[in-house]
Amino acid sequence: MNLDATLNADLHCHSVVSDGTLTPEALVERAKAGGVQLWSLTDHDEIGGQQRAIDAARAAGLAYLTGTEISVSFAGRVVHIVGLGFDHESPEMIEGLRATRGGREPRAREMAASLARVGIHGAFEGALQYVGNPDLISRTHFARFLVEAGHCTDVPDVFRRYLTDGKPGFVPHKWAALKDAVGWITRAGGIAVIAHPGRYDFTPTEEYALITEFIGHGGRGIEVVTGSHTAAEFVQYADTALEFGLLASRGSDFHCPEESRIDLGALPPLAGRLTPVWAALEDRIHHRA
Numbered sequence: 097m098n099l100d101a102t103l104n105a106d107l108h109c110h111s112v113v114s115d116g117t118l119t120p121e122a123l124v125e126r127a128k129a130g131g132v133q134l135w136s137l138t139d140h141d142e143i144g145g146q147q148r149a150i151d152a153a154r155a156a157g158l159a160y161l162t163g164t165e166i167s168v169s170f171a172g173r174v175v176h177i178v179g180l181g182f183d184h185e186s187p188e189m190i191e192g193l194r195a196t197r198g199g200r201e202p203r204a205r206e207m208a209a210s211l212a213r214v215g216i217h218g219a220f221e222g223a224l225q226y227v228g229n230p231d232l233i234s235r236t237h238f239a240r241f242l243v244e245a246g247h248c249t250d251v252p253d254v255f256r257r258y259l260t261d262g263k264p265g266f267v268p269h270k271w272a273a274l275k276d277a278v279g280w281i282t283r284a285g286g287i288a289v290i291a292h293p294g295r296y297d298f299t300p301t302e303e304y305a306l307i308t309e310f311i312g313h314g315g316r317g318i319e320v321v322t323g324s325h326t327a328a329e330f331v332q333y334a335d336t337a338l339e340f341g342l343l344a345s346r347g348s349d350f351h352c353p354e355e356s357r358i359d360l361g362a363l364p365p366l367a368g369r370l371t372p373v374w375a376a377l378e379d380r381i382h383h384r385a
């Protein structure tokens with residue numbers, strides 16, 4: 097396996113262990129069918145699915161990097177940090193993620209109370225019906241319930257009308273600190289990557305602050321080709337990666353066959369001028385062919 101920019105690496109997706117709808121085993125099959133050559137399961141704030149992903153990838157003959165996507169509070173906004181190639185048995189990381197997840201249930205109860213005030217009742221119990229991991233109730237599970245109950249037409253419609261800053265159902269939350277998330281990943285032997293930088297609506301000054309602080313804490317990568325970026329952003333963030341000397345990553349952010357725009361393995365490749373994050377993780381790849 098040649099670890100250059102042309103590799104079909106898909107290093108960002110979600111299973112039932114967070115807010116995806118497929119099992120780790122079903123995702124392996126889908127990744128194989130989509131032509132993925134190197135895969136990572138990156139559940140939100142949770143690495144409980146990693147051993148299943150490693151085992152299923154081994155059985156399917158698919159090269160695998162451990163993964164997670166950590167929710168971080170930065171400059172009053174939520175930023176996602178993807179971790180790749182870390183030791184998934186790292187006690188520090190397991191404990192840090194457990195603490196990060198801890199606030200989700202009280203937050204979900206507050207979200208339901210807020211929705212009840214605008215006439216939407218039973219949202220906590222409704223969202224729970226979609227939850228695969230009781231430790232990880234997410235806005236996505238609320239969105240699926242609101243669609244099913246007929247309050248909205250689809251998941252993006254829910255996020256437009258509810259569940260985002262300033263809308264009923266949104267509850268501000270304090271997530272992990274940037275320094276901690278990057279530290280857990282790095283000290284467990286992995287590489288920290290800024291997820292979908294084009295999604296944060298930062299000013300150039302805020303984005304500069306995020307990237308420089310991230311690098312200061314030991315972060316080394318940035319997503320360039322992701323299901324969350326436009327084609328123009330593939331080019332923009334390729335420039336950003338080069339400007340800051342960051343390793344480039346690629347991943348669909350696949351959640352669900354019905355909801356996700358981009359399937360596993362279906363994105364364009366990274367530009368050849370970039371250094372892919374997987375080239376720096378050669379020793380961390382499980383069952384490389």
Ligand code: AMP
Nearest residue numbers: 115140167233234235236251252255351
């Ligand atoms: P949470 O971690 O509970 O705040 O939920 C965040 C998740 O909601 C993200 O990982 C996405 O899967 C989903 N999400 C956030 N914004 C949107 C949006 N505008 N449209 C669809 N899904 C979204």
Ligand code: MN
Nearest residue numbers: 110115236351
């Ligand atoms: Mn998600």
Ligand code: MN
Nearest residue numbers: 165176291292
């Ligand atoms: Mn994300």
Ligand code: MN
Nearest residue numbers: 108110165349
């Ligand atoms: Mn994601």
